[in-house]
Amino acid sequence: MTVLPFLIVGAASGTLSLLVRSRRGWSTGIALLGLTWMAIVAAGIGSTATIDIGGARLAGSDWLRLFAILGSVVGLLLVVVDMAAVHEPDAPGVIVLGLASAVLALAAADPGVAVIATTAGGLAGVLVAAPLGAASRAAFVGSRELRxxxxxxxxxxxxxxxxxxxxxxxVAAPVFGVAYLAFTVAVAIRFGAIPFHLWAARVADAAPGVALPLLMAWGPAAFAAVALVWIDQSVAPLLVPLTTERAVLASIGALSVLLGLVAALIQDDLEHVVGYTIVADAGFVVLGLAVLDPAIWEPIRTWLLLFVVARSALAAWVVAVHGGFGTRRLTELAGWARRAPALAAALVVIGAAAVGWPGLVAWDARASIASMALPEPLATITLVAPLAGIVIYGRILLVGLARAGTAVRGGRSERPGWPVPRPSRPMVGLSPVERAFERAGHLGSSLVDIIWTVPAATRSNRTALASVVVLVLAGLAGTVAGGGLGVPAAARAVPIAQPGPHASPSAATSPEGPGGSGAAAPASVEP
Amino acid sequence: MNPALAGIATIVVGGAVVAVSARDPRAIVLAMLVVMLGAPLIVVPTPGPLPILARVAAALLGARLLVIGLRGDLLAGGTAIGWPAETFVAAAAAVAGFASHGLGAAALGPAEAQAAGFALAAVAAAPLITGRDVLRLGIGSMLLVQAALLVRQALDAPPGDGEQLVIALLTIGLGGAVAVIAGAARATGALAIPDDGDGGPAAGRLRHADAHRPTQRELAREAASAPR
Known part of the structure; x- marks a missing residue:
């Protein structure tokens, strides 16, 4: 199956969800239905299936399929957490549309079409960053995001x-360097990498937490994947060293990793913590783009999948905490872990998946990127910097283990409960036949009692429900970080792409690729 | 030089100058419509009827969304240097774009597109860098993207039908995004940026107030704690 059904379902359900935005329940329901359908359709995307639409080729690949499946499933779980916690308007529809445009960009064999698609998809995020009826500053945030x-x-x-x-x-060879730097800096801007982080920090403050992963991770990740293909098609085959440009890019990447972690460490607002950890993780992507060796292909595509899932899980955790206790400020969340132990367990899993350890796929991907992009000892410093995540997560957990504060005491706990006591029905029948009929009647009445109470029970157990979903997301992040679901194989897979105008004949036919390093030539192989 | 393409390019650049100079939102929307309708035509060969139809529909829809977002009697900031100066800036940039056609190598598209692209980028720069209201910032963003698309038309082969469709989606998205931002700003009674160091109540604060809409739970809590 080609990627077309996925795109049709995404475009239709996302647009419909936003069109009925005044009816929040309907809007969310349509988005949930769309995401479920997208996940099913994504599983059927063929790795070699291609389709030409008006001269633009859309091609599937193993990595694209995994991106689409993970995006749909993570989006679905994020929307469920949002429903259970705060239920922000517009966010579900924006998630669906953003995901569809990201997949469209990844499927487009021509990078020129792909960048336009991913830019168009990013615009959907403005809807949640500057929603109608929001505080006045939201318009300013939306303007900065649009710019x-x-x-x-x-x-x-x-x-x-x-x-x-x-x-x-x-006539001017530096053109290659300028073009390369322009595209890679564009990726850094989309990720909000330091020093381009100001707009991203404001979006992290203004946008709903559930939409943050799409705005700051999934959409830019698709943009970065397009840049990777473009570099491999159009820049790497030129065999121009581009030393200065790569040094600039590596500096941006390393700075983002180090300063992003420092910023996350000192933040008080949990959504800012999510935003800056995304910036830090994105630093490794920017670092990867500074490498022209095709051997970078596998670690960077592995890392892209790992970090977007892990940060989505962290964002979902923040939404659940916000919904449960009504605040995102760490200073007001003393004792949260005592009231929500499942969320505490989820945070531990998310932290372990995000930080990792030597031997874990996530750690090894980061190590490969750092060692290829930076000289020693900078590579080692950048590689071990994410260990600071232990302090970030440990700080949040320590606050959670303290004595419960006012907000947490007034918040909802995870303890499951039933909204009304079940009515007792004494047996009054005398004969066995009478009692059998009576039991059957009582059974039916009890079932009706339960069915009628399910909506109220769901509402009263919202925090527990959100915690369970966050735990599932954390488990998914842990699985992906460990290399599960075929992430390494998908990252190694060769996509179908149009060869660039500068691809050498050997690059187009040889599995050695343009760099000749023994790795596959990712973007130079015709179907 | 192709006179027809040069004529369309002149109209497009004129629209861009009006868009960044005018204060009346209706004039700005009309000027942007001219830009969005004219830009796809500065290409050789002229696109087929279907892609043109898609781009025209996208331009109309984008403009319609802008109109929805700009209802009311609000005024944009306009240009600080006046429309004659903006015209000279655009003309100078157009000459530079025309003269540097191909940017160092043989181009596959017309020089007029690059001239128009450079002119649009030049007039978009001031609103993007110093724009004091959300509409000017939005118009600057729209013009910048249109400029990039025009330069792309000048350098590379003409966009195929599929690419035209994606560009049409981008045009609609841009119009919608500016409309959403303008709508959010309109709620405050002005298009001016409220707290970007303009001496307003939040100016100079390291940490801005939370821009989230309050949740139902927070609203209930506020209602409960409000003095009766």
Whole structure:
């Protein structure tokens, strides 16, 4: 199956969900239905299935299929957590549309089409960053987000157009470096990498927590994957060293890793913690783009999948805490872990998946990226920097183990309960036949009692429900971080792409690829 | 030089100058409509009827969304240097774009598209960098993306039908995004950016107030704690 059904379902359900946004229940229901359907359809995407639409080729791949499945499942779970916790409007529809546009960008064989698609998808995020009826500052945040998207999109469109034509008679070789730097800086802007983080920090403050993973991780991750393909098609085959440009990019990546973690450590607002940990993780993606060796292909694509799932789980955890206790400020959350032990367990799993240890797929991917992009001892420093995550998660857990504060005491606990006592029905029949009929009647009445009470029971157990879903998401993050669900194999898989105008004949046919390092030539292989 | 393409490019650049200079939102929307309708036509060969139809529909829908977001009597900031200066800036950039056609290598598209693209980017720069209201910032963003698409038309082969469709989606998205932002700003009674160091109550604060809409739970808590 091609990627087309996935795109149709995503576009239809996302648009419909936003069109009925005034009816929040309907809007969320449509988005949930759409995400479920998308997950099913995504499983059927063929790794070699292609379709041409108006001259633009859309091609599937193993990595694209895994991205689509994980995106749909994670999106579904995020929406469920949001429903159970705070139920923000518009976020479900935006998640569906954003995911569909990300998959469209990944499926487009022409990077020129892909950058336009991913820029268009990013615009959906403005709807939740500057919603109607929000505080006045939301408009300012939305403007900053739109400006960042426009600048990043412009840089990427120009870079792809610049190198898309035959450049045999090029008179200025530095053009390659400028184009390469333009596209990679565009990726850094989309991720909010330091020093381009100001807009992202404001979005983290204004956008609903449930939409943060899409705005700051899933959409930019698709953008980065497109950049990776473009670099492999159009820049790497040129065999130009681009030393200065790569040094600039590596500096941005390393700074983002180190300063992002420092910023996350000192933040008081949990959504800011999510935002800055995303920035830190994205630093490794930017570092990876500074490497022109095709051997970077596997670790960077592995890392892209790992970090978006792990950060989505952390965002879901924050939404659940916010819904349960009515605040996101750490200073007001003393004792949260005592009232919500399942959420505490989920945070431990998320922390372990995000930080990792040597031997874990997540750690090894980061180690490969750092060692290829940076010289020693910078590589080692950048590699061990994520261990600071232990302090970040430990600080949150320590606050949770303290004596419960006012907000936590007034919040909802995870303890399951039933909203009304079940009525007792004494047996009054004398003969066995009478009692048998009576039991059958009581059984039916009890079932009706339970069915009638299910909505109220769901409402009164919202925190417990959210905690269970967050635990599932944490488990998913742990599984992916450990290399489960075929992540390494998908990251190694060769996608179908149109060869760039500068791909050498050997690159187009040889499995050695343009770098000749023994790794597969990812974007240079025709179906 | 192709006179027809040059004429369309001039109209597009004129629309961009009006869009960044005018204060009346209706004039701004009309100017942006001219830009969005004219930009896809500065290409050789001219796209087929279906892609053109898609781009025209996208331009109309984008403009319609802008109109929805800009209802009321609000005024945009307008240009600080006046429309004649904006025109000169656009003209200078257009000449630079025309003269540097291909940017170092043989181009596959018309020079007029690159000239228009450079002009649009030049007039978009001031609103993007110094824009004091959300509409000017939004219009600057729209013009910048249109500029990039025009330069792409000048450098590379003409966009295929599929790419035209994706560009149409981007055009609608841009119009919708600006409309949403303008709608959010309109709720405050002005299009000006409320607290970006303008001396307002929140200016200079390291940490801004939470921009979330309150949840039902928070609203209930506020209602319960409000003095009767």
């Amino acid at each position: 960042a998207l426009a600048v990043a999109g412009t840089l990427a469109i120009l870079a792809t157009a610049w190198l898309a034509r035959p450049l045999d008679n090029l």
